[in-house]
Amino acid sequence: MSGLLAGKRLLVTGVITDASIAFSVAKLAQENGAQVVLTGYGRLSLVERIAKRLPEPAPVIELDVSNEEHLAGLADKVREHVDGLDGVVHSIGFAPQSCLGGGFLDAPWADVATALQVSTYSYKSLAMAALPLMSAGSAVVGLTFDATKAWPVYDWMGVAKAGLESASRYLALHLGKQGIRSNLVAAGPLRTIAAKSIPGFDQFEDAWTERAPLGWSLTDQEPAARACLALLSDWFPATTGEIVHVDGGYHAIGA
Ligand SMILES: NC(=O)c1ccc[n+]([C@@H]2O[C@H](COP(=O)([O-])OP(=O)(O)OC[C@H]3O[C@@H](n4cnc5c(N)ncnc54)[C@H](O)[C@@H]3O)[C@@H](O)[C@H]2O)c1
DSSP: OOSTTTTOEEEEOOOSSTTSHHHHHHHHHHHTTOEEEEEEOSOHHHHHHHHTTSSSOOOEEEOOTTOHHHHHHHHHHHHTTOSOEEEEEEOOOOOOGGGSTTOTTTOOHHHHHHHHIIIIIHHHHHHHHHGGGEEEEEEEEEEEOOTTSOOTTTHHHHHHHHHHHHHHHHHHHHHGGGTOEEEEEEEOOOOSHHHHTSTTTHHHHHHHHHHOTTOOOTTOOHHHHHHHHHHHSTTOTTOOSEEEEESTTGGGOOO
Protein backbone atom coordinates (compact mmCIF):
# COMPACT_ATOMS: atom_id res chain seq x y z
CA MET A 1 0.00 0.00 0.00
CA SER A 2 1.42 3.40 -0.96
CA GLY A 3 0.44 6.97 -0.12
CA LEU A 4 0.94 9.61 2.54
CA LEU A 5 -0.77 7.48 5.21
CA ALA A 6 0.33 4.05 4.02
CA GLY A 7 -0.32 1.47 6.72
CA LYS A 8 -1.81 3.95 9.18
CA ARG A 9 -4.89 3.05 11.21
CA LEU A 10 -7.28 5.96 11.81
CA LEU A 11 -10.35 6.56 13.91
CA VAL A 12 -12.48 9.26 12.26
CA THR A 13 -15.43 10.81 14.10
CA GLY A 14 -17.99 13.23 12.71
CA VAL A 15 -19.37 11.73 9.50
CA ILE A 16 -23.08 12.48 9.12
CA THR A 17 -23.36 13.29 5.37
CA ASP A 18 -20.95 13.13 2.47
CA ALA A 19 -20.50 16.91 2.91
CA SER A 20 -19.05 16.35 6.41
CA ILE A 21 -15.42 17.43 6.67
CA ALA A 22 -14.84 14.03 8.29
CA PHE A 23 -16.14 12.26 5.15
CA SER A 24 -13.50 14.01 3.04
CA VAL A 25 -10.84 13.12 5.61
CA ALA A 26 -11.90 9.45 5.60
CA LYS A 27 -12.06 9.28 1.79
CA LEU A 28 -8.72 10.98 1.22
CA ALA A 29 -7.11 8.92 4.00
CA GLN A 30 -8.22 5.67 2.38
CA GLU A 31 -7.02 6.90 -1.01
CA ASN A 32 -3.66 7.53 0.65
CA GLY A 33 -3.24 4.11 2.16
CA ALA A 34 -4.93 4.37 5.57
CA GLN A 35 -7.32 1.93 7.17
CA VAL A 36 -10.30 3.88 8.55
CA VAL A 37 -12.75 3.12 11.34
CA LEU A 38 -15.62 5.59 11.73
CA THR A 39 -17.69 6.57 14.71
CA GLY A 40 -21.25 7.79 14.29
CA TYR A 41 -23.61 9.71 16.51
CA GLY A 42 -27.40 9.51 16.62
CA ARG A 43 -28.57 8.47 13.19
CA LEU A 44 -26.34 5.41 12.87
CA SER A 45 -28.13 3.88 9.89
CA LEU A 46 -27.52 7.12 7.99
CA VAL A 47 -23.82 7.11 8.93
CA GLU A 48 -23.58 3.45 7.86
CA ARG A 49 -25.16 4.31 4.51
CA ILE A 50 -22.69 7.19 4.00
CA ALA A 51 -19.78 4.95 5.06
CA LYS A 52 -20.60 2.67 2.11
CA ARG A 53 -19.85 5.59 -0.25
CA LEU A 54 -16.18 5.58 0.77
CA PRO A 55 -13.68 3.90 -1.55
CA GLU A 56 -13.57 1.07 1.05
CA PRO A 57 -16.76 0.70 3.11
CA ALA A 58 -15.66 1.51 6.69
CA PRO A 59 -16.98 -0.01 9.92
CA VAL A 60 -19.03 2.36 12.11
CA ILE A 61 -18.95 2.37 15.92
CA GLU A 62 -21.60 4.25 17.86
CA LEU A 63 -20.14 7.15 19.87
CA ASP A 64 -21.87 9.97 21.67
CA VAL A 65 -18.91 11.89 23.12
CA SER A 66 -21.02 12.94 26.09
CA ASN A 67 -21.85 9.32 26.97
CA GLU A 68 -19.39 7.87 29.53
CA GLU A 69 -20.30 4.26 28.64
CA HIS A 70 -19.64 4.83 24.96
CA LEU A 71 -16.26 6.39 25.80
CA ALA A 72 -15.31 3.60 28.21
CA GLY A 73 -16.12 0.91 25.61
CA LEU A 74 -14.58 2.67 22.62
CA ALA A 75 -11.08 1.12 22.68
CA ASP A 76 -12.47 -2.45 22.80
CA LYS A 77 -14.87 -1.75 19.96
CA VAL A 78 -12.08 -0.23 17.84
CA ARG A 79 -9.89 -3.28 18.59
CA GLU A 80 -12.47 -5.47 16.82
CA HIS A 81 -11.33 -3.79 13.58
CA VAL A 82 -7.70 -2.66 14.08
CA ASP A 83 -4.95 -3.60 16.54
CA GLY A 84 -3.92 -0.01 17.30
CA LEU A 85 -4.39 3.60 16.21
CA ASP A 86 -1.93 5.92 14.50
CA GLY A 87 -4.41 8.77 14.32
CA VAL A 88 -7.67 10.07 15.77
CA VAL A 89 -9.76 12.73 14.06
CA HIS A 90 -12.12 14.84 16.17
CA SER A 91 -14.63 16.43 13.77
CA ILE A 92 -17.43 17.12 16.23
CA GLY A 93 -19.30 20.26 17.13
CA PHE A 94 -22.70 21.08 18.51
CA ALA A 95 -24.38 24.00 20.28
CA PRO A 96 -28.10 24.40 21.10
CA GLN A 97 -29.82 27.09 19.04
CA SER A 98 -29.90 29.53 21.98
CA CYS A 99 -26.08 29.65 21.89
CA LEU A 100 -25.87 30.77 18.24
CA GLY A 101 -27.11 33.49 15.91
CA GLY A 102 -26.71 36.43 18.28
CA GLY A 103 -27.91 34.68 21.45
CA PHE A 104 -24.71 35.26 23.42
CA LEU A 105 -26.24 37.45 26.13
CA ASP A 106 -29.28 35.26 26.78
CA ALA A 107 -28.17 31.64 26.36
CA PRO A 108 -28.73 29.72 29.62
CA TRP A 109 -25.85 27.86 31.30
CA ALA A 110 -27.42 24.45 30.66
CA ASP A 111 -27.23 25.09 26.89
CA VAL A 112 -23.76 26.59 27.08
CA ALA A 113 -22.64 23.58 29.13
CA THR A 114 -23.88 21.24 26.38
CA ALA A 115 -21.97 23.23 23.75
CA LEU A 116 -18.78 23.08 25.80
CA GLN A 117 -19.13 19.39 26.67
CA VAL A 118 -19.73 18.27 23.08
CA SER A 119 -17.47 20.73 21.26
CA THR A 120 -14.58 21.33 23.70
CA TYR A 121 -14.27 18.81 26.54
CA SER A 122 -14.92 15.96 24.10
CA TYR A 123 -11.55 16.60 22.46
CA LYS A 124 -9.86 15.42 25.64
CA SER A 125 -12.47 12.69 26.28
CA LEU A 126 -12.03 11.21 22.81
CA ALA A 127 -8.23 11.30 23.03
CA MET A 128 -8.28 9.58 26.42
CA ALA A 129 -10.78 6.95 25.25
CA ALA A 130 -8.48 6.13 22.31
CA LEU A 131 -5.22 6.44 24.27
CA PRO A 132 -4.87 2.70 25.08
CA LEU A 133 -4.56 2.11 21.32
CA MET A 134 -2.08 4.89 20.60
CA SER A 135 1.71 4.94 20.86
CA ALA A 136 4.64 7.22 20.09
CA GLY A 137 4.14 8.79 16.65
CA SER A 138 0.34 8.77 16.88
CA ALA A 139 -1.56 12.01 16.35
CA VAL A 140 -4.86 13.62 17.30
CA VAL A 141 -6.32 16.20 14.91
CA GLY A 142 -9.40 18.40 15.41
CA LEU A 143 -11.31 21.08 13.51
CA THR A 144 -11.71 24.63 14.72
CA PHE A 145 -13.08 27.91 13.39
CA ASP A 146 -10.60 30.70 14.16
CA ALA A 147 -11.43 31.60 17.76
CA THR A 148 -9.08 34.55 18.12
CA LYS A 149 -11.94 36.86 17.11
CA ALA A 150 -15.59 37.39 18.09
CA TRP A 151 -17.67 36.62 15.02
CA PRO A 152 -21.17 38.12 14.47
CA VAL A 153 -23.31 34.96 14.87
CA TYR A 154 -20.95 32.32 16.29
CA ASP A 155 -21.45 33.33 19.94
CA TRP A 156 -20.97 30.45 22.44
CA MET A 157 -19.68 28.18 19.70
CA GLY A 158 -16.85 30.69 19.36
CA VAL A 159 -16.16 30.37 23.07
CA ALA A 160 -16.29 26.59 22.73
CA LYS A 161 -13.76 26.77 19.87
CA ALA A 162 -11.46 29.04 21.91
CA GLY A 163 -11.61 26.35 24.59
CA LEU A 164 -10.93 23.65 22.00
CA GLU A 165 -7.85 25.53 20.79
CA SER A 166 -6.59 25.72 24.36
CA ALA A 167 -7.52 22.09 25.06
CA SER A 168 -5.46 21.02 22.05
CA ARG A 169 -2.44 22.84 23.47
CA TYR A 170 -2.94 21.17 26.86
CA LEU A 171 -3.34 17.78 25.21
CA ALA A 172 -0.09 18.46 23.37
CA LEU A 173 1.50 19.25 26.73
CA HIS A 174 0.20 16.18 28.54
CA LEU A 175 0.59 13.59 25.75
CA GLY A 176 3.88 14.95 24.42
CA LYS A 177 5.93 12.78 26.74
CA GLN A 178 4.32 9.72 25.15
CA GLY A 179 5.26 11.03 21.72
CA ILE A 180 1.63 11.76 20.79
CA ARG A 181 0.86 14.99 18.91
CA SER A 182 -2.25 17.20 19.01
CA ASN A 183 -3.00 19.74 16.31
CA LEU A 184 -6.00 21.57 14.87
CA VAL A 185 -7.05 22.71 11.43
CA ALA A 186 -8.85 26.09 11.39
CA ALA A 187 -11.11 25.76 8.36
CA GLY A 188 -12.98 28.53 6.60
CA PRO A 189 -16.79 28.26 6.24
CA LEU A 190 -18.08 25.09 4.56
CA ARG A 191 -21.69 24.15 3.84
CA THR A 192 -22.25 21.21 6.18
CA ILE A 193 -25.11 20.27 8.49
CA ALA A 194 -23.28 21.91 11.42
CA ALA A 195 -22.83 25.13 9.45
CA LYS A 196 -26.45 25.22 8.30
CA SER A 197 -27.58 25.08 11.93
CA ILE A 198 -26.02 28.52 12.54
CA PRO A 199 -28.54 31.32 11.83
CA GLY A 200 -26.76 34.01 9.80
CA PHE A 201 -24.02 31.66 8.56
CA ASP A 202 -24.36 33.36 5.16
CA GLN A 203 -22.49 36.34 6.63
CA PHE A 204 -19.36 34.16 6.85
CA GLU A 205 -19.97 32.87 3.34
CA ASP A 206 -20.12 36.37 1.86
CA ALA A 207 -17.10 37.62 3.80
CA TRP A 208 -14.92 34.69 2.76
CA THR A 209 -15.89 34.56 -0.88
CA GLU A 210 -15.35 38.32 -1.21
CA ARG A 211 -12.17 38.72 0.85
CA ALA A 212 -10.08 35.55 1.21
CA PRO A 213 -6.81 36.32 -0.62
CA LEU A 214 -6.79 32.92 -2.35
CA GLY A 215 -10.56 32.90 -2.85
CA TRP A 216 -12.69 30.32 -1.07
CA SER A 217 -15.03 27.51 -2.06
CA LEU A 218 -17.88 26.90 0.40
CA THR A 219 -18.43 23.40 -0.94
CA ASP A 220 -14.91 22.01 -1.23
CA GLN A 221 -13.96 20.15 1.95
CA GLU A 222 -10.80 18.74 0.43
CA PRO A 223 -8.34 21.53 1.38
CA ALA A 224 -9.25 21.15 5.07
CA ALA A 225 -9.13 17.36 4.76
CA ARG A 226 -5.71 17.49 3.10
CA ALA A 227 -4.33 19.50 6.02
CA CYS A 228 -5.75 16.92 8.45
CA LEU A 229 -3.98 14.17 6.50
CA ALA A 230 -0.71 16.09 6.55
CA LEU A 231 -0.92 16.54 10.33
CA LEU A 232 -1.72 12.84 10.77
CA SER A 233 1.20 11.84 8.57
CA ASP A 234 4.87 11.45 9.43
CA TRP A 235 5.61 14.81 7.80
CA PHE A 236 4.94 16.88 10.94
CA PRO A 237 6.91 14.80 13.43
CA ALA A 238 7.95 17.75 15.62
CA THR A 239 4.74 19.80 15.45
CA THR A 240 2.20 19.78 18.25
CA GLY A 241 -0.14 22.29 19.87
CA GLU A 242 -0.34 23.98 16.45
CA ILE A 243 -3.27 25.43 14.50
CA VAL A 244 -3.02 25.32 10.72
CA HIS A 245 -5.34 27.76 8.94
CA VAL A 246 -7.05 26.40 5.85
CA ASP A 247 -9.15 29.44 5.06
CA GLY A 248 -7.87 30.88 1.79
CA GLY A 249 -5.72 33.24 3.90
CA TYR A 250 -8.67 35.09 5.46
CA HIS A 251 -7.15 35.10 8.96
CA ALA A 252 -4.12 36.99 7.73
CA ILE A 253 -5.93 40.06 6.41
CA GLY A 254 -7.43 43.02 8.21
CA ALA A 255 -10.45 43.75 6.01
N1 LIG B 1 -18.49 23.74 8.35
C1 LIG B 1 -17.73 24.76 8.72
O1 LIG B 1 -17.88 25.90 8.23
C2 LIG B 1 -16.63 24.54 9.73
C3 LIG B 1 -15.55 25.46 9.77
C4 LIG B 1 -14.55 25.27 10.73
C5 LIG B 1 -14.63 24.19 11.58
N2 LIG B 1 -15.70 23.32 11.52
C6 LIG B 1 -15.74 22.20 12.46
O2 LIG B 1 -15.60 20.99 11.75
C7 LIG B 1 -16.13 19.95 12.57
C8 LIG B 1 -17.02 19.07 11.72
O3 LIG B 1 -18.18 19.77 11.34
P1 LIG B 1 -18.76 19.77 9.87
O4 LIG B 1 -18.78 21.18 9.42
O5 LIG B 1 -18.13 18.73 9.03
O6 LIG B 1 -20.31 19.43 10.12
P2 LIG B 1 -21.10 18.04 10.24
O7 LIG B 1 -22.47 18.43 10.68
O8 LIG B 1 -20.98 17.25 9.00
O9 LIG B 1 -20.32 17.29 11.42
C9 LIG B 1 -20.53 17.55 12.79
C10 LIG B 1 -20.53 16.19 13.46
O10 LIG B 1 -20.62 16.32 14.89
C11 LIG B 1 -21.29 15.15 15.31
N3 LIG B 1 -21.77 15.28 16.70
C12 LIG B 1 -22.60 16.20 17.21
N4 LIG B 1 -22.85 15.92 18.51
C13 LIG B 1 -22.13 14.79 18.80
C14 LIG B 1 -21.98 14.00 19.97
N5 LIG B 1 -22.61 14.29 21.13
N6 LIG B 1 -21.16 12.91 19.92
C15 LIG B 1 -20.52 12.59 18.77
N7 LIG B 1 -20.63 13.29 17.63
C16 LIG B 1 -21.44 14.38 17.65
C17 LIG B 1 -22.43 15.03 14.31
O11 LIG B 1 -23.01 13.73 14.33
C18 LIG B 1 -21.71 15.33 13.00
O12 LIG B 1 -21.24 14.14 12.42
C19 LIG B 1 -16.82 20.63 13.75
O13 LIG B 1 -15.94 20.67 14.85
C20 LIG B 1 -17.04 22.04 13.22
O14 LIG B 1 -17.18 22.99 14.24
C21 LIG B 1 -16.67 23.47 10.60
